[in-house]
Structure formats: structure tokens, C-alpha cells
Amino acid sequence: MKPADDALAPPDLDWRSVSExxxxxxxxxxxxxxxxxxxxxxxxxxxxxxxxxxxxxxxxxxxxxxxxxxxxxxxQRSWRYAERADDLLIEHGVLFRRLVVVPYGRMQFVDVAAGPLERRFGIATVTLHTASASSDAVVRGLPPTEAGRLRDRLAALGEARSAGL
The missing domain is CATH 1.10.287 (Helix Hairpins)
Structure with missing residues (x-):
């Protein structure tokens, strides 16, 4: 992405894109x-x-x-995510950019789903659920192995940093 497109995103992060x-x-x-x-x-x-x-x-x-x-x-090219020490960042959007920051301690559970069509194309969707339904975050189009890795990592980090919920 061009630097002008990264106005929302913090610099120097290891951004990962979703699957083609x-x-x-x-x-x-x-x-x-x-x-x-x-x-x-x-x-x-x-x-x-x-x-x-x-x-x-x-x-x-x-x-x-x-x-x-x-x-x-x-x-599809606008979707990306980055893992930081205390939170997960999800950025997407072409005309209107959106950056979602989900603190690990606020996550209640992480859901990995793949419908029949997604399974046919070898992708899955990771949904991070928080106490507020409006702050749930979604990462679509991940390979199943990456979705499982992200789910396990987020679940472990969420449990370690739980905010007493």
C-alpha cells in the first residue's frame, strides 16, 4: 500500500494480508x-x-x-491485520478506510468458521467476539492453518490478559 493509504495504521508493523x-x-x-x-x-x-x-x-x-x-x-487487497503485544489491528476499506483495534484482554472468544463455499476455496473466517456486539472484529479469507494459528494465539493471549470479565 502507498504511504498515504496508511494514515490510520501505526508504522513499523508486520502486516499480513488475506488469501487471494x-x-x-x-x-x-x-x-x-x-x-x-x-x-x-x-x-x-x-x-x-x-x-x-x-x-x-x-x-x-x-x-x-x-x-x-x-x-x-x-x-480483497485492502484487508490486512497485524498482531501487537497487547492488541490485534484489522484494517480494510478502499474508499473509506477502517482500522479496528481489539485489545486481547477484551476478547471473550474467538470463532473460526468456514461455510461450504469457503471450504471449497480453502479459506476461513476468524471472528473476535467482545462484550460489545458492535466491537466484534472479523478477518475473512485466511487459509485454514493460519486461521487456526491465529485463533489459538488470540485465545491464549486473551486468557493471559483477561480484564477480569
């Missing part, structure tokens, strides 16, 4: 939905209204796909 498989999964989902829209919407409108009306959903699907694929790539 997150981009691959989201791109496949987007293109699948666009293809479904083009085929079903185009076929239905072409059959019920006129052949030229069936082109509208096809053109919309092509436009959404052409805009969405690069946007998904930029979003």
Missing part, C-alpha cells in the same frame, strides 16, 4: 449471479416481451460483472 482465494471465491459468486441474471432474466424477458427486451438483463449483467470484478480485487 477470497478474491477468487467472491469473483466466482459475482460471475455466477451475473450469468444467472443474464440467462434467466434475458430468457424470460425475451420470451414474454420481445427478443430485444431480453438483451437488457444481459447488458446489465455484463456491466455489473465488468465493474464488480476489479472492485472485488481492490477490496
Amino acid at each position: 482465494q477470497l478474491y477468487t471465491m467472491r469473483r466466482a459468486l459475482l460471475l455466477g449471479v451475473c450469468a444467472l441474471l443474464a440467462i434467466l432474466g434475458g430468457g424470460l424477458l425475451g420470451w414474454l416481451v420481445a427478443w430485444w427486451a431480453g438483451l437488457v438483463p444481459v447488458l446489465v449483467a455484463i456491466g455489473v460483472g465488468a465493474w464488480g470484478v476489479p472492485a472485488i480485487g481492490r477490496n
